[in-house]
Amino acid sequence: MARLPAAVSAGFLLVSACVRSVPTPDVPPPQVEPSEVIARIQDWEDRRSMGGGELVRLATAAPEVAVRVRAFRALARIQDVATLDTVLSGLTAPDKAVRDEAAFAAGELAQSWEPLPEDARAALTEALVRAEATEADGWVRITLLESLGKLATPGAVEVLTARLSPASGPWSEAAATALGVAARKAGAAAVANIPLETIRALLKPRERSEVNLAGAYLLAASKRPDAVDALQSCLANGHPDVMALCVKGLGDVGSPRDWVALNLSLGDATPRVSAEAARALAKVAAKCEAGSPCHPLLALEGQVYRAKQVAEGKAAQGHALLAVAQQGLPLQGRPVLSRMRSALAEADRTAVSDEAHADLAWLDCRFAAAMDRQLGTLEQVLQCGYGRVPEARSLALGLHEVAQFKGQPTGAAFAVPYLNHVSPIVRGAALDALSERPVPEAMAPIRALIGGGDAVVAGLAAAAAGKLKDAEALTAVQALADRVPKEPDLAEAVAGALVALQGQAAEPRLREWLTHPHANVRRVAAESLTSLTGAPVRSARVELPPETYRPPAAPPGTTLTLRTRKGDITVLLDPDAPLTGGNLMALAKQGYFRGITFHRVVPDFVAQGGDPRGDGEGGPGYSIRCEMTRRPYARGTVGMALSGKDTGGSQFFFTHSPQPHLDGRYTAFGEVIQGMDVVDALLEGTIIDDVIVGTRAP
Template structure:
């Protein structure tokens, strides 16, 4: 193993020890005219004929260089690697800091960096970090190394874990956790467990515990069970939730008692994580012997009573169990929990409580259907209050995950003609996973249908069916990709499956498409098809590309829901994202839209007019990666690839460092976090109001 560069002086370490907890001063601003030019280049994904790189590397004004580097970070073009690397050793610390952030953004490119670029960037960051004299900048460099997740990066981060009370342990642990999320737990397998354990000891700064727990949860090490159990006594709910999560991944049914204690935690997100962990451990029980996790879950019907009383946040534990699912021997538990929901429904205090309980009943019914791989229980779920399209789509998506032996999903074929596009899409999901020959003809018909989302899903399913007869319809759909870029991913997979190398010419045309995600899809498909690495070129967007007016500083969005209000303060560092949502809100776009996806202790996502996660406003906006971290209550844009933002957004229930720099973080919840905690799938947004927060 190569010898790591020596650390900087101990005197500097003392000065920097609190760098992460002290607010960083706002950066200086470049002149207005230069700032506008850079903004225009950024919006068009243009390098300005080389002028943007020149400004990033040699502009006399450090503020101009910082703003130019932020634009390069958002453009994510490997051709700008040298400019980013040069910034790492600039004289001005603000420039070095922004260059380190840009290096992390290059590492997170949706179209992955070539191996030689990853190696070069790792080397540059390792050298710069070893001699960096500013605490803020050094932390940003460590974060960038975590996003790279290369062996050289992990080596440096491992060295910075110790001592646990040192200035870099928190940043290094978090970065190692990010590396594990990106490259897999094996990437951090050699990190000494003792170094991680030291971070979890009681200390004044709970952030160090949080970083250690995050690393421990993502590392998924079988030898960490004892440490994870000890961690459950930590006073901070997010630390406990992470250790519970880790125990669910690497523990055994013997750890049920420890998890049972967490079921009584005051924070609903911890309870939800414990319920999910027990569901995971139930799958590890030996056949024909008592299963402690299942016996513990049997005694959780009181959560339904709390939902009936209007305490919807307690429903997250039930939702977590239903989403995770139970082995077939856990079917009686699911049935008893449904009975508890039905009993609670009879005493529900409001229409909203009735709606939540009805949906949770369908969630458990669908979990039971997933166990057997066929629709049965969902056909009578929801007490008659859940619309047919919702429970049918849910059931079809769930049975698509069936892991047992089966003759296929022939039961889904009739639903290909359902009136609701979300049901047709769900039926295609089931058939894509378990294809049957009798689906070929109706799937072909859907490829030429009017709903673009369903047409794309049908094309992908035709590829799974190996239906050569569907090729003309797939080719006709492919011709729509230049004007309907959202079709690219599904159509590319179908072309590769049905045409093989004959699809190469069309895919190479897509390498020059203005939409970044189309180019990414084409490059990945061609790499798979040809067996040789293929990359796309950066393409400038047309001058008339959609660009809403920027939201004014201090702009707020207040979501009125049936559970209460949630007020979000927009981040001025993401003017395009904020302006887009403000414009949609003023049009009344969000009225009646639901939160279609809620994952307890992770996110609540809404903003999709279709209600299945596939919808949007008909336009997309560019990503605007900010320096805002995904803490509890951060608001981010949902994406399916680079520059694919539209109207879907999400709230984070807890810190999610692996999302930092990957999804545009454009604001924070300033009131109504209790409402965010109470959101369940199907919660309706009555309206979104635009306001200005008083200074």
């Protein structure tokens, strides 16, 4: 700007001073309604913006409690370590609702997808421990305990252990659940010093089964070899979820001698309990001595009658069979797998519906793939499914299973021809097999796939080339890396390949990714650089541009009804996650889900669908931001599937049973209000005919 001449400048200053000295009317600033402020917060949150510092100011100084609470929720979802001091200051706020939301935000920081630096973890531990010790409100204190579990530091575990006693006390349930979460996050060793008798006390019969459930969750997560007797005792508990957890724990730490107790649970009428027992028997069968009778295998062979039940339309009975096939059996159990296939074929002749035929055919391929995993070669799946399972689906299943072969290491040369298969899910599965069991003749066709049009296959090929240390693939990998700015889903696979093939020379490109708008690209870059340099590297928060895609908000009371050939499932969307629910609502109105399957069903855990590819790698071509809610993952909760922070798309899942370790990690955006029996009956391949948008009557 040009400077004014001195005389003019002096005159201007004099006039300015006079103007400033004129009294002005005492007019208050215009009032902004709290609803308008909250709408601004929603906008900042979705763009991962601090609003020029305004979001922090509102969290700490807004006059309305509702605004401060909403601001802390936004900070929880943004998960920026730079806001740690603000979040910790909220733990001592005068209003309990603000303290509660700040405690939740602290837990979200504790389990950030990009791990916190050690000094931040220490500060968070100190503040949460101090706040928990002085908090007078019961609900806030429970939130603090939950956040300590998400943090899972030794100091957090110490406080939680102290709150386990007495078992009938006000904090035992929350503390036990939080310790189970800590064990899932930091490993069983994190809770190894908790006295076993303290945990056993939580399992004694009492009026509130929630305490038993929390104790069983902790006991199963702790994976203690000395807990076998305690796990066996709690199998007599009448609550299905308590029983399922104790069965799971026994499968992890038990031995073939525990087959009698597990066999009793195998006959339980609740599908998730019998499925967990079948999985546990498969686990302990792997510990049988070769050449000796293996009673767990005999118990599993007795389950062939379930094939007939599936044929009668009782698909939920297939969960026990699916659990065995997914877990796999030792080579000694091959006759059991063969017998299961025979029973399925026999039942197929009398199946009551096309849906029952489809379930039996897929279960046959599941058992065939389990047999192929035993020998590490593709054979049985080539002739499975009675001609009803599409070739691409059975081949992909078989290739993924043989990738898990645990026998004598040999190459997977048989997978090389499938790199040229017409189906991208088969090509991806072949890459999986060859990544685990590489052969030299795979290198050239893998290089060719890196430059292919299917982004998922290209990324998998780059990752495989990195594992194979194929230096000739570097040029193709670098070209694929050029696509990451516009195709962020490629980042993880490409980063691994760059580090493997370039070493330190990959650092400049990875540092560029530290400022990418997509949070998961930044996380991948930070983790790769940390591994590459040996020094901790973190990315910074990046504000998204205003034009970033934002789904429409789902109005309160919105329902989604999934129409399947097993029946309807109605979901009530959570108003606390309006954009996540609105995303699925918008996709449903477009007919997006018609013909898409539930591609992943893990009995007693989740049923997952919404992927147009059918292999867990697909989506709508964009991603949405996470909207973490306070809704716990109970039985029938609906969650958004993710591969990292802010990577939601079209894939969703239903939980069969409580899963506290998912709380605050994956957006929980609704609950099943009708059709939970249909959720229990879902098997892999169940087709969604349509999703209907509706409104729940007030």
